[in-house]
Amino acid sequence: LTVQDMAGTQVLVSLGPTREFFDPARYWSNPSTGIMGGALAMAAWMRGAQVSVVHGPVDIWLPPAVSYTAVNTAREMFTACTDLWPAQDVGIMTAAVSDFSPVPHGPEKFKKRSLNSGEFTVPFAVNPDILRTLGHTKTTGQKLIGFCAETRDLAGYAAFKLKEKRCDLMVANSIASPGSGFGSPTNAVTVLDAHNRLEEWPVLPKAEVAWRLLEWLVHILR
Numbered sequence: 001l002t003v004q005d006m007a008g009t010q011v012l013v014s015l016g017p018t019r020e021f022f023d024p025a026r027y028w029s030n031p032s033t034g035i036m037g038g039a040l041a042m043a044a045w046m047r048g049a050q051v052s053v054v055h056g057p058v059d060i061w062l063p064p065a066v067s068y069t070a071v072n073t074a075r076e077m078f079t080a081c082t083d084l085w086p087a088q089d090v091g092i093m094t095a096a097v098s099d100f101s102p103v104p105h106g107p108e109k110f111k112k113r114s115l116n117s118g119e120f121t122v123p124f125a126v127n128p129d130i131l132r133t134l135g136h137t138k139t140t141g142q143k144l145i146g147f148c149a150e151t152r153d154l155a156g157y158a159a160f161k162l163k164e165k166r167c168d169l170m171v172a173n174s175i176a177s178p179g180s181g182f183g184s185p186t187n188a189v190t191v192l193d194a195h196n197r198l199e200e201w202p203v204l205p206k207a208e209v210a211w212r213l214l215e216w217l218v219h220i221l222r
């Protein structure tokens with residue numbers, strides 16, 4: 001028995017971390033592995049969707065039928081996602097985008113010998129919010145799922161971010177509880193939709209979280 005309830009649906013999934021380079025040898029990043037986004041891309045493909053993945057540096061396998069755009073920086077991810085967005089029915093933004101980038105030192109490696117004290121200061125610039133940009137340019141038929149990693153008040157932050165980024169579904173995952181968050185094969189999430197339906201799920205395999213989220217999405221799409 002096959003479930004093809006996403007046949008004919010174009011889905012964009014962003015996943016993984018971004019790398020914000022300071023000099024040719026050093027970058028600012030986070031521990032995202034892309035497992036949650038990979039599970040969603042896989043589940044969407046299995047349900048018949050045409051899936052495009054924009055990914056930071058990750059090591060995950062997906063079926064060859066999925067189309068890929070590899071990026072490093074948040075700005076590259078922004079360009080790739082905003083270029084693809086008009087052709088999509090659904091956006092699922094699981095990427096752990098760096099909110100800030102160090103202002104680059106320049107093309108040469110920063111030398112510790114150039115320091116004359118035990119510390120130095122690096123200025124950071126704010127990156128564009130990709131999800132928010134997609135939310136604020138979405139058309140009537142397009143649906144958007146956002147993620148957020150939180151240490152407390154998952155429902156509160158989910159409500160705020162759902163509204164602020166104009167999402168249809170916001171998934172808050174706990175990065176403070178065991179069996180959840182970065183690099184874990186399981187996740188504990190709180191899910192909120194634009195009709196204020198709220199669910200708190202127990203620790204589940206990320207593949208099951210993905211399947212359940214698509215169940216919810218298919219319901220919203222109908």
Ligand code: C5P
Pocket residue numbers: 014074093094095096097098099127128129130131132145146147148149161
């Ligand atoms: O506001 P916060 O970073 O917690 O929101 C997380 C959500 O926003 C994720 O879905 C992430 O992919 C997206 N995001 C983004 N661009 C940013 C920061 C976050 O698309 N610069």
